Amino acid sequence: MITKQEAARELLRRRSCKTLVGFAQAVDVPGRPIGDETEAWLFNPVESPLAFHHKVILQKVEDTIRQPNGRLMIFAPPGSAKSSYASVVAPSWACGTFPGYRVILASYAQNIAEKQSKRARQICRSPKFVSAMKASIPKGMEAAATWGLTNEAEFMATGILGAVTGTRADLLIIDDPVAGREEADSETMRNKTWDAYLDDLCTRLKPGASVIIIQTRWHEDDLSGRILPADYDGRSGLVDCRDGRTWEVLNIAAKCERTDDPLGREIGEYMWPEWFTADHWRTFENNPNPQAQRTWSALFQQRPTADTGGQFERPWFDNHRYDQRQLPKPERMHIFGSSDWAVTEKTTADYTEHGVWGLCDDGYLWALDWDGGQIKTDEGVFKFCGLSDRWQPVVWAGETGKDENAVQPWRDRVVMERATRGTGHVVAVELLPHIGDKVAKVASFRAMASMGRVRFPRDAVWAERVIQQLCKFPVAAHDDKVDVCGLAGRMVDKLWKTKPQTYAERPRFLSETRAEEVFDLQGLYSNRSSGASRI
Numbered sequence: 299m300i301t302k303q304e305a306a307r308e309l310l311r312r313r314s315c316k317t318l319v320g321f322a323q324a325v326d327v328p329g330r331p332i333g334d335e336t337e338a339w340l341f342n343p344v345e346s347p348l349a350f351h352h353k354v355i356l357q358k359v360e361d362t363i364r365q366p367n368g369r370l371m372i373f374a375p376p377g378s379a380k381s382s383y384a385s386v387v388a389p390s391w392a393c394g395t396f397p398g399y400r401v402i403l404a405s406y407a408q409n410i411a412e413k414q415s416k417r418a419r420q421i422c423r424s425p426k427f428v429s430a431m432k433a434s435i436p437k438g439m440e441a442a443a444t445w446g447l448t449n450e451a452e453f454m455a456t457g458i459l460g461a462v463t464g465t466r467a468d469l470l471i472i473d474d475p476v477a478g479r480e481e482a483d484s485e486t487m488r489n490k491t492w493d494a495y496l497d498d499l500c501t502r503l504k505p506g507a508s509v510i511i512i513q514t515r516w517h518e519d520d521l522s523g524r525i526l527p528a529d530y531d532g533r534s535g536l537v538d539c540r541d542g543r544t545w546e547v548l549n550i551a552a553k554c555e556r557t558d559d560p561l562g563r564e565i566g567e568y569m570w571p572e573w574f575t576a577d578h579w580r581t582f583e584n585n586p587n588p589q590a591q592r593t594w595s596a597l598f599q600q601r602p603t604a605d606t607g608g609q610f611e612r613p614w615f616d617n618h619r620y621d622q623r624q625l626p627k628p629e630r631m632h633i634f635g636s637s638d639w640a641v642t643e644k645t646t647a648d649y650t651e652h653g654v655w656g657l658c659d660d661g662y663l664w665a666l667d668w669d670g671g672q673i674k675t676d677e678g679v680f681k682f683c684g685l686s687d688r689w690q691p692v693v694w695a696g697e698t699g700k701d702e703n704a705v706q707p708w709r710d711r712v713v714m715e716r717a718t719r720g721t722g723h724v725v726a727v728e729l730l731p732h733i734g735d736k737v738a739k740v741a742s743f744r745a746m747a748s749m750g751r752v753r754f755p756r757d758a759v760w761a762e763r764v765i766q767q768l769c770k771f772p773v774a775a776h777d778d779k780v781d782v783c784g785l786a787g788r789m790v791d792k793l794w795k796t797k798p799q800t801y802a803e804r805p806r807f808l809s810e811t812r813a814e815e816v817f818d819l820q821g822l823y824s825n826r827s828s829g830a831s832r833i
Contacts, residue, residue, distance in 0.1 A: 308429075315430040318360035319353050321391045325426045327382060328417040346573050351550055351561055352383050358548050359388045359510060363469060368508035369545040371522050373515055373600040375552040378570065384512050385414050385473040390421040392469060393451035394431030400452045402467040404499055406477040406491075408457035412442045414473060415455035419445050459494050466504045473512045475521045479593075482516035491521055515602040518770070523602065528649075528672075528776070529763050532601060534560040552579050552598040609737060610768040614747045619756040625664060631656035632793045633666070635685060635725070636695040636785035638778045641675055641704045649778040650678035653764075654689045655786045657793050663746055663786065664753045668760040670778070679709045683716060686723045694727045695789040697781075702729060730788050736772055740780060743787025 300308075314320030355372060362368035374380040389401040403418075405411040419435065419442075421427055428434045432449075439446040446452040456462050458475050472495070481487045503509070511522055523530075525539045526547075533556070534549045554563040561569065568579045582594050596602045637652045651670035657663055667689060669681040686694070696702050709727075716722025733739045746752050747768075754761040767779045 311426075312430040315391070315394075318356045318363075318388060318391050319348075321430075322348055322352070322356055322383060322387045324430065325387075325390075325421055326424060327387055328420045329382065346379070349379075349570050349573065351569055352379060354550075354560060355380060355383055355548065356388065358546060359384050360391075362508050362510055362546060363388070363392050365508065366506040367543070368510075369539075369543050370508075370510045371525075371545055371547045372510065372512045372550075373522070373548070374550040375569070375598045375600075376514060377574070378550070380512055381414060381473050382417075384510065385471050386417045387421065388510075389453060389469065389471060390418045390427065393422065393447055393453060394427060394433050394449070396451065396468070397433075397449035398451060399469070400465065400467050400504070401454065401469045401471065402462065402465065402499065402502060403453070403455045403471045403473060404458045404462075404475070405455075405473050406458055406475055406481070408443070408455070408460055410474065411455035411457060415445070415453060416442055418453060422447060458491060458499070462498050462502050465502060467502050468504055468507050470499055470503060470507065470509045471512065472499070472510070472521070475511070475513060476516045479516065482520060485519075488517065488519055488521075488524075492524055495521060514597045515600045516596055518602040520602065529759075529766075531766075532556065533558060549600050551600055553583065555599065609740065609744055609771050610747060612765065612769050614750065615752065615754055615765045615768070618750050618753050619761075620664070620753045621756055626656070626658045626660075626662075628656075630659050631664070632693075633689050633691045634693045634695065634786075634789055634793065635682075635689070635691045636782050636789060637682060638781040638785070639675075639678060639696070639701040639705045640672075640778065641701050649673075649776060650675075650681075651778045651782045652678075652682050652685055653779075653782040653786060654685050654691065655789075657790055661794060662751050662753060663790060665755065665761060665764070668758075668764065668779075675705055675708060676712075679705070679712050682709065683713060683722055686713075686725050687721075690723055691725050693789070693793075694725050695785040696727050696729050697785060698729050698732045728789065728792070730785060736777060736780075739784035740771070740787060742791055743783045746787060746790065 311324045314324050351374070355374075358370055358372070362370040372380055372384055385403055389403065393399050393401060403411050403414055405414070419440065422431075422433075422435055422445075433447040433451070435445055436448055442455070444452070444454045452465070454462075454465055454467075458472065475491055475495075476482045500509075511525075513520070513522060515522065517523065525541050525545065526537065527539055530537065532549055532551075534547050535558075536544050537547045539545050548560055550560060550569060552569055554561070554565055554567045554569075557565065563569070568574070568576050579598070582590070582598055585591065585594070633654065633656050635652060635654050638650065640650045649670055649672050652668065653665065654667040655663055656666050667685055669685055670678070673681070682694075685691075706727075713722060713724070717724050743752070754765060764779045764783070767777065768783065771777055771780045
């Protein structure tokens with residue numbers, strides 16, 4: 299017999315299970331295993347109560363589960379219990395709430411996925427779950443990798459590179475797709491993980507199924523990094539991604555760095571203060587070892603590369619940003635361009651990037667304009683032409699190599715056709731020798747930047763993206779913008795001793811100037827023997 303008060307409390311507990319946050323508070327959440335870690339079948343309850351960031355995670359997960367085609371990424375530091383709630387409590391609740399619901403949980407290894415499966419199964423076996431959800435695990439459907447409920451819901455655990463056959467999912471959870479630093483730094487493993495996500499896991503989704511990715515950001519080019527937009531800056535909220543979908547991103551850093559922090563913290567405030575002291579976080583934050591700093595940036599702050607990659611420092615650029623009124627007069631500048639071409643169009647391929655620069659007679663280099671992206675060759679050519687027409691450069695820097703050889707015939711044809719119609723500017727492309735050492739490529743540009751002689755516009759979005767990539771070089775996943783800057787620095791060495799041409803002297807369109815005269819003018823600064831492409 300139970301009292302009326304006990305019956306009322308039990309009724310309230312069962313009713314609270316209608317929401318995921320209420321469910322997490324109404325059941326015993328499994329924590330550390332009892333006995334051997336790998337063979338454990340039972341787990342002790344978690345040692346800490348539900349924290350604020352857990353409630354935020356659970357609310358976002360429930361919203362994603364209830365939304366058709368929901369997409370959610372959760373980034374949080376190690377030890378934040380993100381997996382306990384997002385990949386253990388959440389699927390247990392979903393399987394109990396929606397009859398016939400099917401969940402696939404994938405991790406970097408089969409045994410890791412099965413460990414989370416066992417924890418979720420323990421919840422579903424508990425009297426608190428059975429009484430609230432009116433479902434239980436029948437005999438014969440209780441294996442570690444695959445189990446089900448009497449309401450026909452099913453749970454499957456798998457390694458992300460393992461075969462997933464014979465099942466469909468209403469919810470795909472990818473929890474910790476990266477085993478560690480070595481695997482994260484391996485392009486081969488990143489490609490395998492990406493292929494498995496596209497070919498093996500996403501193909502198992504039922505119409506309207508939801509996907510949740512839970513991880514710490516080991517590498518800029520990790521699974522989440524290939525989905526997020528190229529200019530992702532660590533923000534939380536709805537983000538339009540490269541897979542054509544809008545993902546909800548919950549990015550929780552160990553130490554708040556943004557005014558739009560998803561937990562509402564002040565800048566500099568650490569997470570979960572009721573469980574971890576500030577000294578706990580500072581042990582990782584203040585380690586001066588470069589590898590430890592990279593770990594703090596990636597695993598704890600969810601910035602997979604540090605603010606500096608060792609070659610460029612942000613103050614070199616931020617302290618010298620310019621407004622349009624500060625630009626020198628055109629007659630004081632050599633206006634020229636530089637390009638890094640990519641002829642492949644895969645999602646993970648390099649970018650075609652074009653930059654326009656003004657080298658002033660006082661030796662300062664002004665970044666004037668930029669365009670590019672992961673685009674087709676013809677689109678890259680038309681962007682090149684657009685910048686050339688807009689800025690009327692006197693020369694354009696490129697680099698010898700297979701990409702230049704592939705794009706040159708099409709580029710030359712398009713430019714000359716436009717010029718003969720009087721609708722395009724004629725510019726010579728100066729091909730600089732290929733340098734295999736990426737750091738050596740940017741030596742001249744780096745020297746100018748370190749002396750404060752490189753100026754980027756203050757409010758241009760493209761300028762911030764270029765600076766971000768420079769500051770992450772050479773550890774970032776992409777360095778195409780850096781290559782464009784490197785070519786600009788090398789071209790400066792050729793141009794700085796010559797007198798800038800006035801606008802009257804500059805060639806305009808082929809309809810206004812005979813081609814031979816154009817090439818003669820361009821010969822003032824371009825060494826023909828270096829292999830300039832005459833456009």
